[in-house]
Each structure stands twice: as C-alpha cells, then as structure tokens.
Amino acid sequence: MDIRVAMAEMGRAARDAARVVAAASVEQRNQALVEIQQALASDRDRILAANAQDLEAGRQNGLDAALLDRLAVTPARLDVLEEGLSQVAALPDPIGEISDERVMPSGISVGTMRVPLGVIGMIYESRPNVTIEAASLCLKAGNAVILRGGSEAIHSNTALGASLASGLSAADLPVEAAQVVPVVDRAAVGALLTMPDFIDLVVPRGGKGLIERVMAESQVAILKHLDGICHVYIDSEADAGKAHRIAFNAKTQRYGTCNTMETLLVAKAQTGMLPALVTALQEEGVEVRGCDVARVAAPAITIAATEADWATEYLAPVLSIKVVDGVDEAMAHIARYSSDHTESIVTENQATAARFLREVDSGSVMHNASTRFADGFEYGLGAEIGISTGKLHARGPVGLEGLTSRKYIVRGDGHIRQ
C-alpha cells in the first residue's frame, strides 16, 4: 500500500482514538499504564528476541559500539521501563484542572481548563525505550501517539508496540491510541510531518540530522532543541569557590548532554582564577581553547579559540573560554551565540543576577547553579518528553504539561450578550 495512504489511515485512527482517551477518566488512563507494564513483563522473551534481531542486523551493518549499546534492550533496561510506567501512573493527573475562574461584569464565569493536546507524532532514533517512555507520557496526558523509531530498531519497536496494544486493550482503550509505524520506509517520516489534520505536535528526538530534517519539512508544530550551546558567566563579583565548582561541574559532569557548558565567559576582573580552573579541566582530560586575553591569563591554554568555537556545540571534552568586560558583554555574547537552551551566571551581586535572569532569553536561566540541572527530573516535572529551545507553547525541559493545552470554559445561567 502507498505509504502516505497508510500513514493517513493511522492518523485518522489516532484522531478518533484521541477523543476516547481524552474522555477517559484518570483511573482508566492509569490502568492502561499498569496494564502496559504487565504486558511488558509477560512479553519479555518476545521483546528480547526481537531486539536480538535488530542487534544482529546492526552488527552486520557495521553500527559502532556506542550505537549498539543504545539499541540494546536488556532485562535491566526493561526493569527501568516497568518502573517508569509505575512512576508516570503515580503522577498527578495533568488534565481537567480549571484555573483562574472568575465572574465577569456581564455575570458569566470565565476560567481555563487544562485539556489534552490530541495526537502527538514522536520521531526518534536508536533507543527503543523511547517507544514506551513517550507513549506513557502521551497517554497519561490524555493524548494518542504515533511512534516512528529508527529503522535499526524496527523489530524491537514493533515488539514493544504489541505490548502497548495489549495494555490498552486490557484497559478497554483503543489500540490506535499508541501506534508504532510498522515499516522502515523513510517516506513515513515525511508523511507524519505533513498531516496537520491528524497530528497536533511533532516531537523529534535524535541527532542533528534528524532534527534539521524535521524542521525543514514539518507543517506541524515541533517541540525540539537543535543545539545546546550553553554558557556559564563568571561575574566580577562571583565567589571564586562557587565559580570554580560550577564551571568544572557544568563541563565535566557529562560531556554528551545538551545542558553541558560549551563556552565559559569570565569577567576580566576574575582572570586570576583561570590558571587553577584550566589546570583542573586539563587534568580531567578537557581540551581548553581560549581568546587572546584568556591565553595570557592562563598560559596553559595553548589553543586559540576561533569565531567558529563560539558557535559550536562540542558534545565532547572541549571548552572555549572568553574573557569579557562584564555582564553586558556577556549577555551580548549570549544573545549572539546561544542556542537558547541554558545559561548560568555566577555572582554574589543580587542586582546583577536579577538582570541576567530577566534579560537572557533562554529556556533555562540560572544563578549560582550548574547548567547540568536543566532537566525535567531535576525540575520536578516527574518526567520529560523533551527539551524545547522554542519560545512558544513549552520552553526548557517539557513534562506532561507540555502535552496539554488550555481552553476557555464559560458558564452562565441563560446569559446573553447585550
């Protein structure tokens, strides 16, 4: 069958299923999560066998060790998925709440109700656990979801999709509420991105190539981050101990994450702390690049940072350091080069901190804290569907609330407009 026709049929079925899930009680949605958890447990052998097929094909296709590791489904990882389902089931219901209700001069009462978004399109790579994690969040928030994983994980995702279907059936919800695209045809992604009638939001998770393709082709709103070029700025009035600790942690706690610091901005009054910090970073294995002033202050920096460095997300043990006059130059640098993900200021001056917090236009702006905290779990969201560097709808780490919408609720008693 033509892939676009098949995708449209999935979309239409998802749209219908979304109405049923949206109308279901939170008890029924939670029961679906528990039933999916039980299905995962009873389907374990089938899932591991399907994953073994993907791993074998991956080895034959020359996937590297890191990719094979991300592709692997193990009993321990299934334990984590099952535990995650319990945790999502235990979260408060994100929908139905009515807020800001008040009576207007006309006599009508006006408030807003949090409701599901509708149908989410999830496009992701490698890690098959995303199939279950994303589906559980979408269902909890009363949505339907279409899941399109990478071709390298097709058997694993199809097996996990069968467990989703068993769980939904057992909870008396339509299986079309969580559908795994069952084919590897690349055109399926293009079709997903061009069905605004059936898909309300697309969430891509994966490498830059995937995100860029989705951005270029999508006719549907996207929740995504492309880059994480995160900055720490050490202000002239920073506490040296906190500054050293935060900068070291923001760079070295993990290298491959989007909330890792890529550029350190240092007020020129603080260049005295650079030699010790650079030494500590280099001893940890970080390659440090610096502007001219930084290299004079810390001769251990032997590599000159170029214009390209300021615009690069290394995702690696590399750091660029720039010395600036003060907070204004730091904020101007951030406005120019930041990917709007996460920036942090280290200072003891509360007025300077307040300016930075207000004026820096990123999803997360921090004071005296490591950028590595930019994470849905660290923010108490209970779960994370993704991180958004856009300014509309949802921003920064996105939890269940980002999978909902708010509509107006108006109540009268026969009220008419004069």
Next chain:
Amino acid sequence: MDIRVAMAEMGRAARDAARVVAAASVEQRNQALVEIQQALASDRDRILAANAQDLEAGRQNGLDAALLDRLAVTPARLDVLEEGLSQVAALPDPIGEISDERVMPSGISVGTMRVPLGVIGMIYESRPNVTIEAASLCLKAGNAVILRGGSEAIHSNTALGASLASGLSAADLPVEAAQVVPVVDRAAVGALLTMPDFIDLVVPRGGKGLIERVMAESQVAILKHLDGICHVYIDSEADAGKAHRIAFNAKTQRYGTCNTMETLLVAKAQTGMLPALVTALQEEGVEVRGCDVARVAAPAITIAATEADWATEYLAPVLSIKVVDGVDEAMAHIARYSSDHTESIVTENQATAARFLREVDSGSVMHNASTRFADGFEYGLGAEIGISTGKLHARGPVGLEGLTSRKYIVRGDGHIRQ
C-alpha cells in the same frame, strides 16, 4: 532596494530593539504608550490628511461602502485609539512575574518567569486603527512589532507609524520597536513570513484569503483563526426559556462576527420549541435551513440544509438547524464540523454540561451562555490581539499573555549536579 533585503534589515533592527524593550521597566513601556497617545493628538491633522488620500484612492479603485467605512479614520475613532492607549497603559505588567517557584531535593530553587516573546509580525487589512492597537499591546508586553497593513491604507498606516516613532523616541526607546512597512509591495508579506530568525510570531487579521495565504507560506508560528463555525446545542434537559434566548442572541446579536452561531443542534426531545424559535428568527430576517427532522418539527423551515451547510461559516443572517439524538451525537457533529472556535451547551443537567465542557475540543466551550461572549474584553483580558483556534501557545481570545513566553529560572548557591 530588493524588498527581501529591506525586510531583513527591518527584522534585524526589530530583533535588536526587542532586547531593549524587554529590558525596559514597565514605567518606561507605559510612558511610551502615553507619549504615543500625545503624538496621535498632536499629529491629528497629518493623520486625517493621509487617510483622506487613502479614501480618495479607495473611491477611485471602486472600494464598496463597507470597506471605505472600515478604512476611514475619523476624529471620533482617533479619540477611541487615544483612550485605548490609556487603558493598555493602565493594565498590569504582563511580564517579569515569577511563579511556581519551589525548592527541589537537590537544593536548587526552580520557577518560571513570564518574559516577552520577542518580535511580532502583524499582517492586517483595511482598518488603520489596528496599527495603533496592535503596537500598543506588543510594546506593553515588552516586544517589538513589524506592522504590515493593507495597500489601501498605506498613507494612513505610514502616518500612524510616524506617531508611533515620535512616542517611542520621546520615551527614549528605539523607534525600530514598532515599524510600519512603508511599501505596498506584496512580496513584503512573503518576506515577513520567511524570517524565523527575526520574527517569533505572526498574527494575521483579515479575510479568509489573507489567513489562508499566511498559513500556506509561513515558516513562523501563527496565531490565527480561519473560520468561526460556532455551535449551540440545546440538550434534552435544557430550560426552554434559556435555550430560546441564547440561540436567538448567538445568531442575531451580530451577523458578521466570528463568534456568531452558524449551526444550532437540537436534541429531538426539544423539537417542540423549534416553531416559536424559527418564527422569531425569521421575523428578525434570518434565513433558516434545516435537516429533515427539523423541517417536520417546524414547517416554517422551507429550505433543506445540505452537507455543505454544516461546514459553512455564513457570516450572514443564515442559520442551519440539525436535530440530534442527544449530547453524544451533538459532540460527534461538533468534532467533525466545528472550526474549534466556540461551542455552547444549554442544559440544566450539570453532569451533561461537565461532559460537554470537558470533551468538546474548542478554544471556548460554554454552558448556558451565548457564543457571542467569546471575546477578549468579555473575558476580562483588557485587550485582544486576536483569537486563536490552534491548540498550542494561546487558545481562544488572546490578550497580553499570548504575547509573552515563560522561561525557567533556577537559583542555587554554588549548587552542582552530582
């Protein structure tokens, strides 16, 4: 100069100006509104003369009386604009507020701060007063705006733009914070819609042709409504008096507005009220069309409603009536034909009302109230930049809050991630 180059320069200047406006105090933003008000007063003769040019050209181009009326700027309308500026200045500051702040187990404090969106692109037709109304809301919310009105209003809008510039200068804010596109070249719209680096949100206001063009071409998020196919559903447990009053008001209070009822759904248990209601509507001059059952119940309905009627926004004294079994069929009809704008149920049964309020997926859902209430002023928003039928970012009538975003604010005291 090439229009795309010129628009990109306006965009870049707006982006820079937006940073300045975002950092300005609310006192300075309010002062700009007051200065604009004073500039409008002192520029009155110049504005009226410019408008006379547009009106003369409009007459020569054969614009009809309704369009000429919308195009006209009069002393009375300038009074309204000046009063509107005072009202917007008096509204509470929509930005800067920090909410949901709490301390996490790690010790960091996490909250969200409401901040400006950045740069708004306003695309509109005919009514020159939109130039001032839209600019005042964008500036109040800390944004910059690029205003692109219709070619028929070019002299009026340019004159109003000069008053905006005087007011901004007098308040020591950059004039690029509110720029009127000074040329009529249609390609300017295309350029505005394809500058996602410089424009954060596009708000189109005008006829269906304009909205459809913007939807087709925009690479920037849009806040819009295309149709207002609004429904009133008279439930089997409706109070007959309220039902008659609400249905009559929702259709006849104004015909050309997007929140006017276009289809009336009536539970079959209530068809007894149809003859009197139909007579009242027909006496008011409304053409009533009905399904077969409705025409049997009220023989005064002489026109059969066709499939096309259910999907039509008449914007005229025309109403289609459909008899349904009950609330389930009513909600299914709405899910299929509604434009997601506004729907209302009339019932005394609170459980039925609660289901309708929760399950109907429109920007405004009402109980025992006329759809004509769907309006930013009636909702107490203080002002309205537009109405959105989309589910993301802002929904229903959109006031100042829809011109803002929320970012995460994290505070620590040297906290690092373990």
